[in-house]
Amino acid sequence: MEKLATQLQVHIITADTFGKVQAALEGWACSVKILGQEDQVGQKLAFIQELGADNCVCIGNGRNDRMMLEAAALGLAVMLEEGTSRVSLLTVEFLRDIWLECCGHLSDFYYGSPFTSDENE
Numbered sequence: 001m002e003k004l005a006t007q008l009q010v011h012i013i014t015a016d017t018f019g020k021v022q023a024a025l026e027g028w029a030c031s032v033k034i035l036g037q038e039d040q041v042g043q044k045l046a047f048i049q050e051l052g053a054d055n056c057v058c059i060g061n062g063r064n065d066r067m068m069l070e071a072a073a074l075g076l077a078v079m080l081e082e083g084t085s086r087v088s089l090l091t092v093e094f095l096r097d098i099w100l101e102c103c104g105h106l107s108d109f110y111y112g113s114p115f116t117s118d119e120n121e
Contacts, residue, residue: 006029009031009051010028010029010030010031011030011031011032011033011047011051012025012030012031012032012033013033013035013043013044013047013068014032014033014034014035015034015035015037015040015064016034016035021034033047040064041063041064041066041067041068042067044060044064044065044067044068045067045068045071047068048068048071048072049071053071053072053073054073055073056071056072056073056074057072057073057074057075057076058072058074058075058076059076059077059078060075060076060077060078061077061078061079061082061084061085062084062085063085065077065085066085
């Protein structure tokens with residue numbers, strides 16, 4: 001994530017349901033937007049549209065992520081302990097079980113894949 005943040009803008013858009021985001025992301029090179037309670041789906045969509053949705057990669061797992069994930073150039077779903085919304089799953093191109101692993105895959109796309117082919121296999 002830190003390597004990506006030196007080349008890309010990283011934005012965390014969250015309802016912060018448990019009130020732990022600011023502390024959890026302290027020292028990270030990213031901006032944090034805490035959503036209001038009303039129309040979180042619309043707030044997330046408006047945020048990436050303002051940035052330019054066709055230039056955004058979005059990661060999410062909730063029902064309130066569905067329109068943002070669909071509008072983004074690349075939508076990535078994560079399956080966390082609380083699960084993943086079915087409607088969000090139906091809108092994404094990629095599913096992972098750990099969101100930091102998604103950032104690693106994004107880094108691979110941006111900097112080139114760390115995997116090499118072995119012709120002997």
